[in-house]
Amino acid sequence: MTDEQEGSDAEDTAASGSAPVPPVAPRTQRPPSDRLSGNKTSVCSRSYFVVVMVFFHVYIINVIALLFYVHYSSGGQEDASQSRDAPGGQQQQRAETRRPPSKADFLRDVSLARIEGIRVGHVQSVSLAPGKVHDMRTLSLKPLLFEIPGFLSEDECRVVMQLAQLKGLMESQLMVQDGQEDLAKELNLSPEEIFNLLDINQDGQLQLHEILTHSRVRDGIWLTPENLREIYAGLKADKDGNGLLSLEEFRLLSSDAFQRFLLQRGVKRSQLVRNSRHTWLYQGKGAHRVLQDIKARVTRLTRLPSTLVDLSEPLQVVRYEEGGHYHAHHDSGPVYPETACTHTRLAANTSTPFETSCRYITVLFYLNSVEGGGETAFPVADNRTYDEVSLIQNDVDLLDTRRNCDKSNLRVKPTKGTAVLWYNYLSDGRGWVGEQDEYALHGGCVVTHGTKWVANKWINIDPDYQRQARYQQLVSRQPEEEDDEGWTPDPDLQHSNIHQDL
Numbered sequence: 001m002t003d004e005q006e007g008s009d010a011e012d013t014a015a016s017g018s019a020p021v022p023p024v025a026p027r028t029q030r031p032p033s034d035r036l037s038g039n040k041t042s043v044c045s046r047s048y049f050v051v052v053m054v055f056f057h058v059y060i061i062n063v064i065a066l067l068f069y070v071h072y073s074s075g076g077q078e079d080a081s082q083s084r085d086a087p088g089g090q091q092q093q094r095a096e097t098r099r100p101p102s103k104a105d106f107l108r109d110v111s112l113a114r115i116e117g118i119r120v121g122h123v124q125s126v127s128l129a130p131g132k133v134h135d136m137r138t139l140s141l142k143p144l145l146f147e148i149p150g151f152l153s154e155d156e157c158r159v160v161m162q163l164a165q166l167k168g169l170m171e172s173q174l175m176v177q178d179g180q181e182d183l184a185k186e187l188n189l190s191p192e193e194i195f196n197l198l199d200i201n202q203d204g205q206l207q208l209h210e211i212l213t214h215s216r217v218r219d220g221i222w223l224t225p226e227n228l229r230e231i232y233a234g235l236k237a238d239k240d241g242n243g244l245l246s247l248e249e250f251r252l253l254s255s256d257a258f259q260r261f262l263l264q265r266g267v268k269r270s271q272l273v274r275n276s277r278h279t280w281l282y283q284g285k286g287a288h289r290v291l292q293d294i295k296a297r298v299t300r301l302t303r304l305p306s307t308l309v310d311l312s313e314p315l316q317v318v319r320y321e322e323g324g325h326y327h328a329h330h331d332s333g334p335v336y337p338e339t340a341c342t343h344t345r346l347a348a349n350t351s352t353p354f355e356t357s358c359r360y361i362t363v364l365f366y367l368n369s370v371e372g373g374g375e376t377a378f379p380v381a382d383n384r385t386y387d388e389v390s391l392i393q394n395d396v397d398l399l400d401t402r403r404n405c406d407k408s409n410l411r412v413k414p415t416k417g418t419a420v421l422w423y424n425y426l427s428d429g430r431g432w433v434g435e436q437d438e439y440a441l442h443g444g445c446v447v448t449h450g451t452k453w454v455a456n457k458w459i460n461i462d463p464d465y466q467r468q469a470r471y472q473q474l475v476s477r478q479p480e481e482e483d484d485e486g487w488t489p490d491p492d493l494q495h496s497n498i499h500q501d502l
Contacts, residue, residue, distance in 0.1 A: 111431030112360070112461065113303035114423065117141045120382070128297045140381040140410055143440040144423045147412065151297070151419035157367040159290045160281070161453050164317035169277035172318065172326075173220055191251045200389060206245040209392035220273050222327055222402075225395045227271075231261055270402070274326040274444075278318040284310070291315060298363055298457050301421065311475060312343070312460040313359075317367075320374060320444065320452040328379055328399040328443035332359040332424040334436045335463050343460040347470035360433055360461040362440075363421045364454055366414040372449030376420065377401055377408035378442045386438045405445035414452060425463065433463040 340348035341358035
C-alpha cells in the first residue's frame with residue numbers, strides 16, 4: 001500500500017466517525033516529517049466535521065423553536081380575537097366541545113365597554129359612520145343616559161316607518177283576558193305568602209300603592225288611587241274604611257277578584273299600562289340596507305362585540321296615536337337565581353319558572369317629531385336616593401305618564417332622527433353586568449296631538465356570564481336557516497307583555 005493510500009484510508013476512517021484502527025506497521029519506515037504531516041491532516045478533518053455538525057444541529061433547533069413560537073403566538077391571538085368578538089361562543093370547531101369558560105377566564109377575555117358620562121351636559125364627539133361625526137350629550141348619570149341628535153337621517157326614518165307599515169303593526173298590549181292563568185296558583189302560594197310579598201314596608205297593612213303596583217304588573221291595567229277606592233267599595237273589601245287592607249280583609253278576596261270586577265265594568269284603552277301598536281324588523285343578512293346600517297351604527301356606538309348585538313332582539317318599531325302612552329316601567333328586570341333571561345333560555349334550566357328580558361342597553365330612536373306630548377320621561381333621574389314607596393304619595397303617582405309627566409325629573413322631547421341611549425344595569429366592577437339600575441325607570445308621556453313613531457334596539461346580555469357563554473356556544477351550532485341573525489323569535493313571546501317599548 002502506498003503512502004497516499006494510507007493517508008486516504010485514515011481520512012475515510014475519521015470521516016466515518018468510528019474509532020481509528022491502529023495502523024499496520026509499514027514495510028518501509030517513513031521519515032518523521034511524513035508521520036507528523038499525516039497526523040495533522042487527520043486531526044483537522046475531525047475538528048472540521050465536529051464544528052459543522054454542531055452548527056447544523058443548532059440551526060435545526062432554532063428552526064423548530066421558531067415554528068413553535070409562530071404557531072402558539074398566532075393561535076393565542078386568534079383565541080383572543082374570538083374572545084373579544086364572541087364571549088365564550090362562536091369559535092372554532094375544537095372550541096365547541098370545550099366546557100363553558102370559568103368565571104376568571106370569561107371575565108379576563110371579555111369586558112363590556114361602557115361610555116363615560118363625565119357629568120350632566122358633557123358633550124363628546126363620536127364617529128359612527130365614515131366621514132361623519134356626531135355629538136353625544138350626557139343627560140343624566142343615574143341612569144347613565146345620552147342623547148345623539150341626527151343619529152338617523154330623514155330618509156332612514158321614513159324607510160323604517162314604511163317597512164313597519166308594510167309588515168303590519170299589532171296591539172302592544174291585549175285587553176285583559178278572562179280566566180288568565182294565575183301565577184300564585186301555579187306556585188301554590190298561600191294568601192299569607194302573597195300578602196307578605198305585597199307588603200313592601202312589612203307593617204302588616206297593604207297601602208294603596210302596594211296594591212296598585214301588584215295589580216298593574218299582573219293584569220296590565222293602570223289603576224289610579226281613585227279607581228282602587230271604587231273597587232274596594234264595589235267588592236266591600238275595606239271593611240273598616242281606612243283605605244288599608246289587613247291580612248284578614250285580604251283573605252276574603254279571591255286571587256282574581258280585581259280582574260273580574262274590572263271585566264264587569266269594562267276596560268278602556270286609556271286604562272291599559274300601554275296604549276300603542278308595534279312590530280319587529282329583523283336586521284340580519286338579507287334585511288334592508290337601512291336596517292343593517294342602523295345595527296352597525298349601534299354596534300359602534302355601544303362599543304360592544306358585534307356578536308352580542310347580532311344575537312339581541314330585532315328592531316322594534318312602535319306607533320302611538322293621539323292619546324297613546326306607556327306608563328313608567330323598567331325595560332329589564334332584576335335577575336334572581338330562579339330567573340332565566342328570555343334570550344338565553346336555551347341555555348337555562350328548563351325547570352326555571354320565571355323569565356325576564358335581560359336588556360343591558362336600550363337605544364331609542366325618534367322617527368318623527370311629535371306635535372304635542374309624547375316625551376320620554378325619567379321620573380327619578382339623578383335623584384339622591386331611589387325609594388319605591390315614595391313613587392306614589394298623596395295621590396300623586398309619578399309612574400302615571402298620562403297625568404304626571406310634568407313632575408318627572410327629566411323629559412326628552414321627541415325629535416326626528418335623534419337617538420337616546422341608556423344603561424339598564426350597572427357594571428359589576430369587573431367588566432360584566434351588575435345590578436339593575438333602578439333609576440332607569442322611564443315611560444312615554446301621553447301624545448296630546450298628532451302621532452308618535454319610535455324604534456327600540458335592545459342589547460341583550462345575561463348577567464350570568466356562564467349562561468351567556470353557553471348560549472352563544474349553542475347558537476353557534478344551530479343551522480343558520482333558523483334565523484338570519486341566529487335569534488329564533490318566539491311567536492308567543494312576541495305577543496306577551498315581556499316586550500316593552502316606550
